[in-house]
Amino acid sequence: MDWRAAQHWVTIDGRDVNAIDVGEGPVVVLVHGLSGNWQNWLETIPALAAAGFRAIAFDLPGFGHSEMPLGDISIPGYGLAVDGVMDALGVEGPAAVVGSSMGGFIAAELAISRPQRVERLALVSAAALWNEQARARPLVAASKVSRFYAPLLVPRGLRVVARLPRLRREALRAGGIRDGRAISAPLAYEVLSGVGRPGFIDALQALYDYRLRDRLPEIACPTLIAWGAADPVVPLRHAHELAALIPGSRTVVFDRVGHAPMLEQPARFNSALLEFLREDAR
Numbered sequence: 001m002d003w004r005a006a007q008h009w010v011t012i013d014g015r016d017v018n019a020i021d022v023g024e025g026p027v028v029v030l031v032h033g034l035s036g037n038w039q040n041w042l043e044t045i046p047a048l049a050a051a052g053f054r055a056i057a058f059d060l061p062g063f064g065h066s067e068m069p070l071g072d073i074s075i076p077g078y079g080l081a082v083d084g085v086m087d088a089l090g091v092e093g094p095a096a097v098v099g100s101s102m103g104g105f106i107a108a109e110l111a112i113s114r115p116q117r118v119e120r121l122a123l124v125s126a127a128a129l130w131n132e133q134a135r136a137r138p139l140v141a142a143s144k145v146s147r148f149y150a151p152l153l154v155p156r157g158l159r160v161v162a163r164l165p166r167l168r169r170e171a172l173r174a175g176g177i178r179d180g181r182a183i184s185a186p187l188a189y190e191v192l193s194g195v196g197r198p199g200f201i202d203a204l205q206a207l208y209d210y211r212l213r214d215r216l217p218e219i220a221c222p223t224l225i226a227w228g229a230a231d232p233v234v235p236l237r238h239a240h241e242l243a244a245l246i247p248g249s250r251t252v253v254f255d256r257v258g259h260a261p262m263l264e265q266p267a268r269f270n271s272a273l274l275e276f277l278r279e280d281a282r
């Protein structure tokens with residue numbers, strides 16, 4: 001695909017946001033997770049466009065090539081950023097919103113706070129309950145230590161890491177991907193390029209601080225919960241908890257998959273997502 005032709009710079013609250021807009025038809029907005037970027041959806045965007053959907057993906061403020069927001073990073077603020085990107089790209093009505101990991105948390109928040117914007121919701125390994133884990137607080141504290149040196153080290157060695165199979169697999173495993181052998185070096189480079197961006201620490205803190213459990217039953221749109229059975233980042237039990245909290249939701253579990261079903265088994269993931277998107281509204 002000619003990704004440069006699909007690229008748009010939009011302004012959200014006075015800051016530049018990098019967005020990709022591909023295809024025509026019903027709109028599907030794709031929201032990446034922590035340490036991610038729009039390239040997390042490289043295997044999904046072409047499938048959506050080929051199936052007659054308009055796929056919009058973007059770098060959250062502070063990630064990828066998008067500027068840091070002027071104010072503090074927060075989950076509600078990121079929800080407003082999704083809404084702002086939709087406005088800037090001329091999306092007038094509701095859309096399907098698909099969020100991975102932290103992006104699923106953001107998508108759920110948007111579905112609750114602005115239900116008129118979300119026609120369908122897909123939560124992919126969503127981190128909506130991640131902050132309740134005992135290990136969450138120590139991870140936030142430890143990550144703050146890397147605030148100054150991580151942005152310097154990660155990008156410099158990225159090409160080497162992506163090119164060498166063993167290093168590539170280890171780097172992808174650190175991000176929750178069960179088997180990095182299924183991901184090519186060029187795709188790994190694009191995905192790993194989201195690591196070490198300036199928004200990471202503040203977004204991780206925002207992810208830990210914001211609680212959503214008690215409001216999840218307010219989600220009223222059709223909801224798909226998609227999960228890897230071997231997810232080491234957000235365990236499968238969270239999928240079942242979300243299913244119990246969100247009325248009328250349905251769950252699909254991918255065997256032998258970790259934290260990124262859309263990258264680890266893209267054909268199966270895309271098939272499940274398209275089936276969900278094509279269903280008649282309830």
